[in-house]
Structures are given as structure tokens and as C-alpha cells.
Amino acid sequence: xxxxKSFNKxxxxxFLGAFLVLFQIGIYxxxxxxxxxxxxxxEAEIGIGLLVFGISNLIGNxxxxxxxVPRIGTKNSIALGxxxxxxxxxxxxxxxxxxxxxxxxxxxxxxVGLFAPSAQAQISMIESKTAVILTPLYHAxxxxxxxxxxxxxxxxxxxxxxxxxxxxxTGTMLILxxxxxxxxxxSKSFEALEKTPKFKLPKNSILxxxxxxxxxxxxxxxxxxxxxxxxxxDLLVPLYLGGAVIVAFNVGEISARLIASKMIxxxxxxxxxxxxxxxxxxILFISILTSNFYIIIFGILLFGFGTANFIAVIYRQAIRITxxxxxxTVANLVTLGFAGFIFGPALVGYLAEYLGLTxxxxxxxxxxxxxxVALLIMMRRLxx
Numbered sequence: 535x536x537x538x539k540s541f542n543k544x545x546x547x548x549f550l551g552a553f554l555v556l557f558q559i560g561i562y563x564x565x566x567x568x569x570x571x572x573x574x575x576x577e578a579e580i581g582i583g584l585l586v587f588g589i590s591n592l593i594g595n596x597x598x599x600x601x602x603v604p605r606i607g608t609k610n611s612i613a614l615g616x617x618x619x620x621x622x623x624x625x626x627x628x629x630x631x632x633x634x635x636x637x638x639x640x641x642x643x644x645x646v647g648l649f650a651p652s653a654q655a656q657i658s659m660i661e662s663k664t665a666v667i668l669t670p671l672y673h674a675x676x677x678x679x680x681x682x683x684x685x686x687x688x689x690x691x692x693x694x695x696x697x698x699x700x701x702x703x704t705g706t707m708l709i710l711x712x713x714x715x716x717x718x719x720x721s722k723s724f725e726a727l728e729k730t731p732k733f734k735l736p737k738n739s740i741l742x743x744x745x746x747x748x749x750x751x752x753x754x755x756x757x758x759x760x761x762x763x764x765x766x767x768d769l770l771v772p773l774y775l776g777g778a779v780i781v782a783f784n785v786g787e788i789s790a791r792l793i794a795s796k797m798i799x800x801x802x803x804x805x806x807x808x809x810x811x812x813x814x815x816x817i818l819f820i821s822i823l824t825s826n827f828y829i830i831i832f833g834i835l836l837f838g839f840g841t842a843n844f845i846a847v848i849y850r851q852a853i854r855i856t857x858x859x860x861x862x863t864v865a866n867l868v869t870l871g872f873a874g875f876i877f878g879p880a881l882v883g884y885l886a887e888y889l890g891l892t893x894x895x896x897x898x899x900x901x902x903x904x905x906x907v908a909l910l911i912m913m914r915r916l917x918x
Contacts, residue, residue: 537724541660544609544720545668548653551612552675553682554711555619555649558704560683561690562623563780565697567763569627573635581883584755586636587643588876592869594647599655599865602648607722608656608861609715615649616712624701651868655861656720658853662860669846670794677791677842681784736858736866742912743852744870747845749905751871752878756898757783757834764891769827782831786838794843807847808910814840815903822895841902844909845871851913 570580594615602611622642629635657672690700735741761779765771771778790797790810797806814837821833849867856863886894 540720540724541664543718544656544660544724547609547715547719548612548656549672549675550711551616551649551653551715552672553679554616554708555646556676556679557683557686558619558623558679558701558708560680560780560784561687561700561704562626562683563680564684564687564691564762565627567766568691568697570763572627573629573632575632575635576883576887578883578887579632581881581886583636583639584878584883585876586639587646588872588874588878590640590643591647591872592876594644595651595865595869595872597644598648598651599862599869603652603655603861603865604859607725608652608659609719609722611652612649612656612719613712613716615645615652616708616715618645619649620708620712621701621705624698624705627697627701647868647872650872651861651865654849654868655864656725658849658860658864659725660720661850662853667795667798667850669849670791670843673842673846674788674791677784677787677838681781681788684780684784736863737855739855739912739916740852740863740866741870743848744867746905746908746912747848747867747871748874749901750845750874752874753882753898753901754874755878755882756894763886764895765827768891769825769830771827778827778831779834782834783838786835786840787842790839790842791846794846797843803847803850804910804913806843808844808906808913810840811844811906811909812903814838815899815901815906818899819896819903822892822899837899837902841906844902844905847909851916855916 566580570576598611598615602614606614618641622638622645625638626635626642629638654669654672657668660666661668690697694700736744757779761783765779794806817840818833818837821830824830849864852863852867853860858866882894885897
């Protein structure tokens with residue numbers, strides 16, 4: 535088999551894994567209000583659960599980059615991550631108490647932490663060897679999965695009153711996806727795995743890129759975790775429309791990510807990653823001011839489009855300047871970024887409980903707009 539065909543198999547199987555993970559999580563996000571009511575837990579308590587997820591995720595990230603990938607390769611690490619993720623959402627909605635709800639987030643966070651940097655490392659490695667822009671398309675697979683998951687939740691909530699059956703099916707899909715990746719994914723022989731160097735802090739530029747990712751991930755839950763509750767609680771939208779924000783956001787993201795390579799080729803990464811994020815933040819802030827459901831959904835769509843490639847640009851810039859193995863650089867970035875899940879969900883949860891969910895939406899537009907400004911400053915200092 536030629537190297538090109540092997541890389542293509544790797545690309546498609548990683549895209550499949552990304553789609554399946556976010557498909558399942560996209561469905562679960564819409565079920566968060568239902569699960570919260572079932573367990574009689576508050577916004578702050580949901581935030582504590584996501585805090586547990588974040589800490590466990592951080593451990594999974596470093597385990598992936600420093601121990602697992604150098605030994606078994608990215609393909610096997612990706613397959614192992616999918617196996618571990620598979621039935622976690624099912625256990626979340628079957629949890630008999632809040633304690634069990636928290637405990638399930640430990641393996642959930644760890645295996646997501648195993649999957650995410652391994653998949654990104656494989657995509658970044660293929661990018662570096664082929665000079666093809668793939669990271670935005672890889673992120674588009676996440677968005678498509680989340681979008682299809684949210685649409686599926688519209689149907690299941692309205693017509694299938696059996697959440698355990700839903701997550702049993704989606705978990706089994708991840709098991710089958712894991713086997714597919716293990717059998718057809720990129721062979722370890724193409725990876726040129728490097729021995730993990732002794733621990734040292736990443737260079738300052740990598741730390742700054744990681745900090746920007748951390749801020750992004752710390753507040754991303756406002757869209758993914760809290761938007762359904764915001765619509766149904768503050769805007770009094772019916773539950774079956776609770777996923778409308780996620781759908782609109784993902785439609786915008788997918789549109790931008792599918793044309794990202796063309797936009798980068800015709801303009802530059804400053805526009806795609808920085809300026810569009812600033813414009814998107816302004817649009818979202820204005821749309822929320824109207825308190826009109828339809829205007830807000832349109833604003834969310836444009837917000838998703840404008841901010842879609844912020845993370846992809848960070849990855850691409852970091853890989854270009856790193857002097858460490860790609861898998862380790864990606865693991866460090868993901869660890870720094872997902873550290874946002876350690877403090878972000880709890881902070882967002884308390885803000886939601888004491889200042890309101892609408893306040894968090896305003897905060898999201900401001901923070902992501904300022905993140906775009908910071909990325910532009912960073913890129914200019916590096917003369918990109």
C-alpha cells in the first residue's frame with residue numbers, strides 16, 4: 535500500500551472517531567436538563583461534575599502524550615479511547631445518585647483525554663508530512679457529529695421515551711468505531727514515533743497558545759453544556775428545541791471549517807483565527823441584547839462561523855514552532871487547554887446560579903472576542 539493511501543485511511547478513520555464521540559456527546563448535552571431534573575441537582579452541582587471531568591481529562595492527556603502514544607502509536611490510543619468513552623453517557627443517565635454521577639465523570643474525562651490528543655497528533659503528523667491543511671476538517675468532523683447528535687436528540691426526546699436505550703445504541707456505535715479504527719487505521723510504521731524527552735516546561739510561545747486554548751475551553755461549556763438549559767429556563771423555549779443553539783453553532787462551525795483551507799490560502803491565518811473571532815463576539819453580544827429567539831439563533835450561527843477555526847490556527851502555529859515531538863506538543867497544548875475544564879465548569883456553574891445563564895452568554899461573547907485579539911498579538915510577535 536502506498537504512503538498516500540495509508541495516510542488517507544488514517545485521515546478517514548480519525549474523522550470517523552471524532553464524529554462518533556461528538557455525536558454521542560451532542561445527544562447527551564441536550565439531555566442535561568432532563569438528567570439534572572431526574573437527579574434534582576443544581577447548575578453549580580452540574581459544574582462540579584464537569585470539574586471532575588476536567589481533572590481526569592488532564593491526567594488522560596499527559597498519559598496519552600508521554601506514556602501511551604510513544605509505546606502503542608496514535609491509532610491504538612485512539613481506539614482505546616473510544617472503547618473507554620463508549621458507555622459513559624449511559625452510566626451518567628443511569629446514575630442512581632449524585633455521587634455516582636460524579637464518579638462516572640472520572641473514566642469519561644480520562645478516556646476523552648486519551649482520545650483527543652492522540653487523534654490531533656495523528657492529524658498534525660499527516661499535515662506535516664503532506665503539507666495538506668487537515669486540522670480544520672478534523673474539527674469539522676467534531677462539529678458534524680455534535681450537529682447530528684443534537685438533531686437526533688430532537689427526535690429521540692419527542693418520539694422515543696427511553697434514554698437508556700438511546701445511549702446503549704450510541705455506545706455500541708463507538709465500540710464498532712473503535713474496532714474499525716483498529717483494523718483500518720494508520721499503521722504504526724508510518725508514525726516515526728519518538729522517545730519522550732525528559733519533562734520540561736514547553737517554550738513560552740507554546741504556553742501562551744495553551745493559555746488561549748484554556749480560556750476557550752473554560753467557557754466553551756456555556757454553549758455546549760448550558761445552552762439547552764438557558765433556552766428552556768430563561769427564554770422559555772420548549773425542551774425539544776433546547777438543542778437549537780448547539781445546532782446553529784455547529785452549522786456555523788461546519789461551514790467555516792469546510793472552507794478553512796481555502797480561506798487560509800486566499801487570505802491568512804490572522805483573519806481566519808483572529809479577526810473573525812472578534813467580529814463574531816460582537817455579533818453574539820448584540821443578538822443576545824434583543825432577547826429574540828430567532829435573532830439569537832442567527833447570531834449563534836454567525837458566532838460559530840467566526841470562531842470555528844480559532845483552535846485549529848493555534849494548533850498549526852504551535853506545531854510549526856515546536857522543537858519537541860508532535861504527539862508531546864499536542865498533548866501539552868490539550869492539557870493546558872483542557873485545564874480550562876478544571877476551573878471553567880465550576881465557575882460557569884456558580885455564575886449561572888448566582889448571576890444567571892444569560893449573563894454567561896454575554897460573558898462568552900466578550901471572552902472569545904478578546905481571545906481573538908490576544909491571538910492576533912501573539913501571531914504578530916512571532917511574525918506570522
